[in-house]
Amino acid sequence: MKLQCDVEVVNRMLPTCGMKNRGKGARAVLSIGKHIDKTSPRTSIYLMICTAKDRAGSKYKLKDNIEKFFSWFVDEGKATVRLKEPAVDICLSKADANSLKNFLSAARLADRGSDTSSLPLSTLTPVRARDVEKPKKKLTIVSKKDYPLTSNFPYSLEHLQVSYCKLSRVDMRMLSLKALRKLDLSNNHIKKLPATIGDLSCLAELILHNNHLDSFSEALCLSTLQKTLQHLDLSQNRLQGLPTQFCQLRELVRLKLDDNKLVWLPFHIGRLSKLRFLSAAHNQLALLPSDFRRLSLENLDLFGNPFTQPNPLDHTIRLTFPIPLLEMASRAVVNLRIPYGPHLIPAHLCQDLEVAKTCDCGQVCVNFFIKTAVSMNLHQVSHTVVLVDNMGGTDAPVLHHFCSLSCYSEFLDNCLQKGMR
CATH class of the missing domain: 2.30.29.30 (Pleckstrin-homology domain (PH domain)/Phosphotyrosine-binding domain (PTB))
Incomplete structure (x- = not known):
């Protein structure tokens, strides 16, 4: 022994x-x-x-x-x-x-x-x-020939970098390193992340730059990473979107999403109250979610996205009169902060409530609303802003949702008054 x-x-x-x-x-x-x-x-x-x-x-x-x-x-x-x-x-x-x-x-x-x-x-x-050597805290492997095939990684590792090794998946041996605080798997060929990464209870930095990822699983968003993950780099992958649950990673301070195929940002991105550095340059973003206005950043980079020129008069109406009872009940649940869950109501209703939209009047709407886009100066949410385009602009279109015709009409009246001034 x-x-x-x-x-x-x-x-x-x-x-x-x-x-x-x-x-x-x-x-x-x-x-x-x-x-x-x-x-x-x-x-x-x-x-x-x-x-x-x-x-x-x-x-x-x-x-x-x-x-x-x-x-x-x-x-x-x-x-x-x-x-x-x-x-x-x-x-x-x-x-x-x-x-x-x-x-x-x-x-x-x-x-x-x-x-x-x-x-x-x-x-x-x-x-x-x-x-009897001191436990190894840091290990860097940047060549396939140096990658260990027969021996395990030192259990004491806190910082592990494995780059340029053409890994197609995350080695399960890495997931037994319970002291790991930083995992850098950049510049590989990883296509999918195992949910067990969420079992790394000390992980604060996850670097996945330049891989082949096309999704980020909901399971990771609901794991212990909610309490530990502060820096996430998903740049230069193949992501088209991130799950609604992504905004459960509320300890995030730095988030890099550059050079993907993102057509939208997480719906509740404003819930990332500790986020200070956000980079999503060179994606396919045409609009920013309405929750984007709640961010408080130090640095923001959205350069190279095909943002549309917003016109408040261009709108989408998803309203019926009278408002259906289900919609009224859903609004009441969110407005009154009534607890809900799949043990109380059907799962599909829970999903609808998770993406409830907030009107300018402060009330919410779920599936029935009027939607339009409004230009916002990004300096409203970030101290430093990288130019959005080569023309020197720092404005980007942000979605607005309205719970009723009266709220939308009041919004248009305000826009008209500002235009007259």
Whole structure:
């Protein structure tokens, strides 16, 4: 039984001599195995600790020698084994939680003097230098010949870049790296993202620049990435749209969507209240969603999109008189913030309510409305704006929805008054 982790051996007698412990752990390999005791002809079970400074290892007898286990934080990879002789505490940290649990279980059996045949024992031999190196935090692979085929990625990685390796899919070994904070898979051939990327509970940056993605799944939008993802780069892919649920990624600060085939931005993009940097240049955007007006950005780049020249008089009417009862009920649910869900109403009604539009009067409309586009200066939502076109413009058309003819008429009257001024 072997365990790799950080170890600090604390002598409990030092404080009585007016001395302090070093207070710093070192990377080590712990082994539980047989050793011939010089004081007795019998073979005993020992715990051996090998570090970079002491690769030959220090040995501690286990049978009837463990005073106590401190394992309150074992799920965090931390534990302490208190020995009777010598009077030391062996403090373990930064260990794999499952491996640590198995190791403590073996140590407990050895302390009780269990039959050695039932113990997963190791040979107590000096370790190699690479076995006691500090955990690797960062790994960069930018060539296919350097890509590991037979060995796993170091479990301690926080930053992994794998580029120019012609990957057609995300390697499932990457998805077991629970400490990963940044995953850069740019410049590959990835066509689809597995939903299990959402299980990377620490992931703050996901770089997928220059791949073959044609979709971004709803499952990812509803995963733990909602609480962790701050930087997402989907530029130079084949995306035509993003799901409505995309705006559940509310921790996003930077979003890059350049050089795709996007014909629309997420309907509720205004819900990304922490978004500060948005780039969606060179797409197929003709209009911006009405929720776009709620953004508060530092930098915005929408250059190279075929924005249409808006005319408030050009409109689409989807109204009937009287308003259907279903529409009136749907509006009431949203306006009054009545809880709903697929356990209460049909799923298709939930989907309709998720894309409810807000009228200029503050009320909502769902499936019955009047729609038009209005030009908006992008400086209203961003401090810095990259020019929209080669003509030096910073205006773009934004959709407006109206819940009734009276609201639309009032809007037109206001436009006319502004034009007369």
